Amino acid sequence: MKPLTLSVVMPNYNHARYLADAIEGIATQSRPPDEFLILDDGSTDNSLEIIEPYLKQYPFLRLIRHERNRGVIAANERLFAEARGDLLFAAAADDVRLPGFFARAVQMAEQFPQAGLVFGAVGIIDEAGRPLGRIDVRRWQEPLYADPQRFLREYLMVELPAHSPCSGTMYRRAVLLEAGGYRADLGSWSDTFAFRAIGLKYGVCYLAEEVARFRKLIGSFSQQAVAQPRRLLDIIARAECRMRSAEFRERFPEEYVRRWRRACRWQVLWDYALGSESGARPRPSFWARNLRRLPRACHALLLLLGYRGQTQGCESQAADCRTTNPARKICP
Numbered sequence: 001m002k003p004l005t006l007s008v009v010m011p012n013y014n015h016a017r018y019l020a021d022a023i024e025g026i027a028t029q030s031r032p033p034d035e036f037l038i039l040d041d042g043s044t045d046n047s048l049e050i051i052e053p054y055l056k057q058y059p060f061l062r063l064i065r066h067e068r069n070r071g072v073i074a075a076n077e078r079l080f081a082e083a084r085g086d087l088l089f090a091a092a093a094d095d096v097r098l099p100g101f102f103a104r105a106v107q108m109a110e111q112f113p114q115a116g117l118v119f120g121a122v123g124i125i126d127e128a129g130r131p132l133g134r135i136d137v138r139r140w141q142e143p144l145y146a147d148p149q150r151f152l153r154e155y156l157m158v159e160l161p162a163h164s165p166c167s168g169t170m171y172r173r174a175v176l177l178e179a180g181g182y183r184a185d186l187g188s189w190s191d192t193f194a195f196r197a198i199g200l201k202y203g204v205c206y207l208a209e210e211v212a213r214f215r216k217l218i219g220s221f222s223q224q225a226v227a228q229p230r231r232l233l234d235i236i237a238r239a240e241c242r243m244r245s246a247e248f249r250e251r252f253p254e255e256y257v258r259r260w261r262r263a264c265r266w267q268v269l270w271d272y273a274l275g276s277e278s279g280a281r282p283r284p285s286f287w288a289r290n291l292r293r294l295p296r297a298c299h300a301l302l303l304l305l306g307y308r309g310q311t312q313g314c315e316s317q318a319a320d321c322r323t324t325n326p327a328r329k330i331c332p
Contacts, residue, residue, distance in 0.1 A: 004110055006102060007085030007173065008033040011075035012051075013041040015093035018215070019050045022093050027058045031103035033089075036061045039079050042069035073184045080173075080181050088173040090182075090191070095167050096125070096213040105170045108205040112145040116202030117176075117195065119169040120211030127217050135165050135214070140206050147203040148251075155204075156196065156256060161264035166191040168212035175202060186242070189235050193242065200251040229272040236264050 008026050012019060026036060040047055040063065054061055064082065066075065076090060087109055091097065105118040121136035139154045140146075146154065171194075179197045182190035198204075240261050243252035 001110070004087050004106055005034040005085040006031070006087045006089065006106060006170075007083035008036045008089045008091055009039070009076070009079035009083055010037070010091040010093055011039045011041055011072050011079065012043060012047055012093040013069055013072070013075075014043045014045045014047065016043070016045040016047045016050055018094045019047055022091065022095065022097075023051070023054050023061075025097040026091060027054065027061065028099075029097070029102040030100055031106055032058075033060060033102065034085055035083065037064060037079050037082055038062070039064040039066065039075045041066045041071070041075045073182055073187070073190060076182050077184070080177065083173060085173060087170055088176060089170045090166075092167065092214075094215045094217060096129075096215070098211055098213070101168070101211040102170075104207055104209075105205075105211070108143065108145075108207065109170065109172070112203075112205050114203060115145055115172075115205045116198035117169055117171045118205040118207065119165045119195075120207035120209055122165045122168040123210050123213040125213050125215050127215065129213075129215075132216060134210070135163065135168075136210075137165075137206060137208075140208055143206060143208045145203060145205050146199075148200050151199045151204050152253065152256065155199070157259070161260050161267055162189075162192065164192040164195065166195055167214040168207075168210075169195060171198065172202075183242070185235075185238050187231070187235050189232075189239060193239055197248060197251055229268050232268045233265060236261060236268070 010022065010026070015022070023038070026033065036058065038051060038061065040051065042065075048065075051063055055063060064078065066078075079090070080088070087106060089102070089105075101120065105120070108118045109115065121134060123131060124133040124135065126132055137155055137159065139158060169191075175198055176194060179194050182194060184190070186193050240257060242248055243257045243260075244254075
């Protein structure tokens with residue numbers, strides 16, 4: 001069997017502080033990528049100065065530039081179109097990849113050619129690299145291949161609705177493109193949707209070890225979304241529409257879609273009401289924390305009541321979703 005080739009793609013916008021470590025963590029893997037594409041999305045810091053020396057040091061590294069900032073989704077779309085490897089790893093410029101990740105992931109992909117992706121546990125760190133938590137699969141303690149039924153039963157139906165190990169996920173490129181890549185209308189949930197859609201058709205491989213670290217930064221793409229519950233609720237509605245569309249309804253069982261929608265809405269509003277945020281800050285007192293949360297809790301309750309009213313009859317209208325028009329919500 002011909003060895004699989006690996007493309008790594010990484011969009012960057014003003015992450016000069018973390019860029020050198022990010023590049024070296026990828027380029028010096030024991031199994032280096034066959035191509036490593038960095039897209040600088042109109043950075044205004046010294047990112048380009050940091051990237052330039054690496055272009056001479058690593059022949060598999062290529063730089064693509066956007067003269068103006070177009071956003072991370074547009075950057076990833078460009079990178080996915082440029083990549084040519086059998087496998088694709090989408091790296092964030094502020095995250096950390098651990099040694100040996102690529103070698104073990106490629107080996108698993110070759111051992112289980114039916115799997116659509118390979119992923120491992122992901123540590124969560126703050127901007128200074130201090131540990132905040134970990135994303136893993138509680139039921140899986142050993143490396144394994146899980147077919148779509150097992151993926152649904154032991155992962156999707158057990159873990160939190162927004163559980164996302166995408167910082168430590170390597171895809172079969174053709175399978176990711178078949179699923180539509182990272183869909184722009186799903187915003188910060190675009191990679192998580194692709195992860196689920198692929199796993200429910202092809203199954204997944206799990207490495208059962210920490211392979212990467214996701215850095216939670218105030219103002220980052222994902223953390224901006226947490227602070228905008230109305231926007232996240234709209235994304236949930238669009239994701240539900242996708243799941244029930246002709247393109248994906250055979251992958252996503254109806255029971256899972258209903259359960260996911262309900263749990264995801266509650267998690268979004270719960271996180272917002274509690275004022276969940278990232279960054280290393282002194283922990284305020286009990287009273288200060290709860291007084292600060294009170295207005296957000298009231299706002300979350302109003303959002304829930306309003307959103308429940310807006311979504312009446314969504315299930316009966318799901319068949320009419322126009323998936324070719326990403327801007328349309330599930331409830332007209």
